[in-house]
Amino acid sequence: xxxxxxxxxxxxxxxxxxxxxxxxxxxxxxxxxxxxxxxxxxxxxxxxxxxxxxxxxxxxxxxxxxxxxxxxxxxxxxxxxxxxxxxxxxxxxxxxxxxxxxxxxxxxxxxx
Amino acid sequence: xxxxxxxxxxxxxxxxxxxxxxxxxxxxxxxxxxxxxxxxxxxxxxxxxxxxxxxxxxxxxxxxxxxxxxxxxxxxxxxxxxxxxxxxxxxxxxxxxxxxxxxxxxxxxxxxx
Numbered sequence: 576x577x578x579x580x581x582x583x584x585x586x587x588x589x590x591x592x593x594x595x596x597x598x599x600x601x602x603x604x605x606x607x608x609x610x611x612x613x614x615x616x617x618x619x620x621x622x623x624x625x626x627x628x629x630x631x632x633x634x635x636x637x638x639x640x641x642x643x644x645x646x647x648x649x650x651x652x653x654x655x656x657x658x659x660x661x662x663x664x665x666x667x668x669x670x671x672x673x674x675x676x677x678x679x680x681x682x683x684x685x686x687x
Numbered sequence: 688x689x690x691x692x693x694x695x696x697x698x699x700x701x702x703x704x705x706x707x708x709x710x711x712x713x714x715x716x717x718x719x720x721x722x723x724x725x726x727x728x729x730x731x732x733x734x735x736x737x738x739x740x741x742x743x744x745x746x747x748x749x750x751x752x753x754x755x756x757x758x759x760x761x762x763x764x765x766x767x768x769x770x771x772x773x774x775x776x777x778x779x780x781x782x783x784x785x786x787x788x789x790x791x792x793x794x795x796x797x798x799x800x
Binding site: 605606608610615616617618619620623625663665667675677678679680 | 691722727728729730731732777779786787788789790791792793794
């Protein structure tokens with residue numbers, strides 16, 4: 576079973592609106608990363624947040640981490656059409672040996 | 688800007704065919720990874736390597752071999768391709784292991800008929 580999972584398969588918003596993608600995970604972690612994958616491209620990292628951090632920002636992006644509830648969120652403000660992509664969370668966890676475990680992703684569509 | 692280059696971009700082969708996917712990184716990274724991406728499964732780790740000559744088994748290694756010939760080059764080999772291996776394959780590299788940023792290539796779409 577997946578050790579990291581986004582909570583929704585798909586979201587859609589209109590340009591300019593804010594949106595939040597949530598992620599839950601099942602084991603203790605050293606760090607959580609958010610990646611974005613646009614159509615026809617490989618994933619690209621947006622934010623890396625370590626287990627001793629509660630919030631990290633990158634421009635219009637804000638990630639939070641709650642280790643007590645084993646969850647994270649990625650918020651995007653003032654969305655643009657080019658934010659349309661699949662958003663993944665990935666956790667660096669120890670499950671026998673260290674691995675980076677990706678969730679299945681949330682498809683975000685930003686409409687004009 | 689970290690660079691990971693995969694080739695070919697697209698590949699079609701027949702069942703039982705022999706396929707080699709290539710990956711080169713110019714980031715001076717020690718760690719390299721092969722993932723496959725399928726709808727509903729996200730990214731799944733096939734093999735990875737800590738350096739030239741090193742090979743580690745990932746989560747879905749069956750039917751795949753890999754070889755790391757230099758720090759830059761990592762190859763994925765399918766010696767008897769099957770339709771279940773039809774997928775989108777990504778190579779990635781990182782400097783310091785699992786808790787660091789992965790830099791991905793643009794992917795190879797493989798179709799096994």
